[in-house]
Amino acid sequence: MEKIILQLPLLLALHIQSGAFSDSPVLEIVEAPKPEVVEFNNTIYGTCEVTPVPNLPPSQPEILGQVLFKQIFPNGTLEVKINLRGLPADDQQARAIHIHQYGDLSQGCVTAGAHYNPQAVDHPGHPGDLGNFVSEQGVIRKFMRLPEAKLFGGHSVLGRAVVVYEKEDDLGLGSDEESKLSGNTGERIACCVIGITSPRLWQETEPFPGEEVEEGHE
Secondary structure, three states, X not given: OEEEEEEEOOOXXXXXXXXXXXXXXXXXXXXXXOHHHHHOOOEEEEEEEEEEOOOOOOOOOOOEEEEEEEEEOOOOOEEEEEEEEOOOOOOOOOEEEEEEOOOOOEEEEHHHOOEOOOOOOOOOOOOOEEEEEOOEOOEEEEEEEEXXXXXXXXOEOOOOEEEEEOOOOOOOXXXXXXXXXXXXXXXXXXXXXXXXXXXXXXXXXXXXXXXXXXXXXX
């Protein structure tokens, strides 16, 4: 199917699609690329600098690190690198990581709101439900793709928060209402706000298992 993209500066981009299965072009309106997209070869990058909550209970690990994001405009799949440290070397506790609605950390992670859920669906169908992670030698290092989350458009996750939890997500399989809202993940122990960045952080990290290595990255 042929696709023609017309960009209206600073406002909108128009996608006009036509092909053998359509007698008339299909018009789709999407957000125009940000200046950083044009600068970085039609790609936008995000970073989230994870820090522990204030007054972290002594029983909880002080988790630090980054969650990095990358997406090609306008329809690329959002790619994510999770790189966290500070967990006990022998820690076997699975911990949930989710994107939350607000980038408000004025009172720690609690003011980040609920799971980001623009379609108002039950958990774990939220676009920012990253999943459960178990550390290896005190480190969580994971590459993944989030087809339902975006860095563009009205449902962008830019400016929202990433939250690390003390417990495993029950994936909505619990018997109580909280299971369908948050997965019974316990306390929020670390968090950050997603912001736009240059490609440097993404390119400087060593390739993760499952990641397609860019040409020239050794």
